[in-house]
Amino acid sequence: MASVAKFKLNEAPRLLTHCSRTQKTPGSHIHQERTCLNFNMAAGRHEGVSDYEFVKDKIHQDDVRMLKRDDVKTVCSWAVTMPRELCHEVVDSDGETFYVPNDDEECRDFFKYSYDFFKEKHGEENIISAYVHMDENVPHMHFTFVPIVKDKNGGLKVCAKEALADCYGAKFQIALQDYVSERMGKELNMVKKDTVDYERNVKELKKKTLNERCAYLARQISRSEEELARKERVLKTLEKSEKAKENIDNIKTSTSNGYTIISNADWLQVKPLIKSIAAMKTERAELIKMLKEFENANTVKENQDLRSQAEQLAKENQVLEKELEKVKQFMEETEVGSGLTVMDLYTMNREAEKEKVRQDNRDFSGYYADRE
The missing domain is CATH 3.30.930.30 (BirA Bifunctional Protein; domain 2)
Structure with missing residues (x-):
């Protein structure tokens, strides 16, 4: 030395x-x-x-x-x-x-x-x-x-x-x-x-360092793309929420014997609307969960931004829940004829759809049993 x-x-x-x-x-x-x-x-x-x-x-x-x-x-x-x-x-x-x-x-x-x-x-x-x-x-x-x-x-x-x-x-x-x-x-x-x-072996070490840096940047790009995709999903959900609210406000109703009555045409709008609101609620809850998970692995500034987004989503989720309660109340109080409410028809239709799926499955199983 x-x-x-x-x-x-x-x-x-x-x-x-x-x-x-x-x-x-x-x-x-x-x-x-x-x-x-x-x-x-x-x-x-x-x-x-x-x-x-x-x-x-x-x-x-x-x-x-x-x-x-x-x-x-x-x-x-x-x-x-x-x-x-x-x-x-x-x-x-x-x-x-x-x-x-x-x-x-x-x-x-x-x-x-x-x-x-x-x-x-x-x-x-x-x-x-x-x-x-x-x-x-x-x-x-x-x-x-x-x-x-x-x-x-x-x-x-x-x-x-x-x-x-x-x-x-x-x-x-x-x-x-x-x-x-x-x-x-x-x-x-x-x-x-x-x-x-x-x-x-300094060249090999430099190469290894560059590879590690490239891998890190690739992970950062992937995370950024994932975040962008999530934000796009949030925007689409917000658009659906605004459209759902507009559809409910446009439904025309009348009152008879203490029930709210809607036309068959309006019912055809209400039925998919109920499904859409339930699906949006599930999707929004999933997005909030994903954003919280992403928050734990991001920088301090990104965490603050995501926390604000999560709080905003939570507020919007509360609005959707109120809208959903409003629709449920509307369905329970609105009569479509023969003493049936919208909720009764919705429940009957769901049961009929489930029974149809079960029958299709039985027919499908029987078809292959006959061939064997």
């Missing part, structure tokens, strides 16, 4: 002396008896000039532009840790655990190829040092460099942000892992497997 940090000019001496082990007081985490095992992959880069002086010389070159601000980052440092499969655990005489390479040549190869990767990335001319520390808990390399990049006019400038612009995220870590693994001839685990799987 590799990580990077950026430093201002006044912070650089502390970093660089830590890397070269020239600091006055080494930290307690440093095992000084193993410091002699450290080495610099960039040895001889600037003979006779200290690392800090090299940095100042680089940023003050005539052809290098740098902002005159105290917070400008003039040094970047990559820390590259040796994978655990190339090391083994050791316990010293004090009982402290640390890791040492399985093979010294393999260790040097690993850091050499890591060094080559960053050299190609940031430019050999900008490298300050590349010290490998063998005297801490896990072998690792500090690859330090001055972040000098080309500006839009082809000149040079100091800019850590641009130098590291594409060095973040799992994709960069995988590129480093693949680079070193290929040259060493073995698969290294510098990055977590699930991260590798994710990045290497």
Whole structure:
């Protein structure tokens, strides 16, 4: 795994002396008896000039532009840790655990190829040092460099942000892992497997995401079409309701012996009207139920709209119920002759229709029984 940090000019001496082990007081985490095992992959880069002086010389070159601000980052440092499969655990005489390479040549190869990767990335001319520390808990390399990049006019400038612009995220870590693994001839685990799987299958994941999005939109379209169909049914029911009300108001009646009398022609209008009102009542109740179910699965705004529609339908249903009661009363009080009321005729006709259906069914069954 590799990580990077950026430093201002006044912070650089502390970093660089830590890397070269020239600091006055080494930290307690440093095992000084193993410091002699450290080495610099960039040895001889600037003979006779200290690392800090090299940095100042680089940023003050005539052809290098740098902002005159105290917070400008003039040094970047990559820390590259040796994978655990190339090391083994050791316990010293004090009982402290640390890791040492399985093979010294393999260790040097690993850091050499890591060094080559960053050299190609940031430019050999900008490298300050590349010290490998063998005297801490896990072998690792500090690859330090001055972040000098080309500006839009082809000149040079100091800019850590641009130098590291594409060095973040799992994709960069995988590129480093693949680079070193290929040259060493073995698969290294510098990055977590699930991260590798994710990045290497990013196209498949994007495709899956797009498919899921398309499926979601298809469901939304289907729900919208369903809602539109329901609203159309509501409108048709309202039209039937208005027509039914108009038909009732247009029926002419007369009174005889306390009964309301209508003509046979009006009765022919009343009969289907009664069926229509009953059917509309059933359909309206079903619509209210469906709208309530749809309300539970919709957005807050849609829920509010549907709730208003349901309340409106409930009010209209109450009006229909009153109309139905009015028709029932009309039928019970209206005489059509021979002492029979409209309700009596309606009941008799229904029974006759039921009997006819039963007789048709018996005849149909008898027909097939004879053929057998």
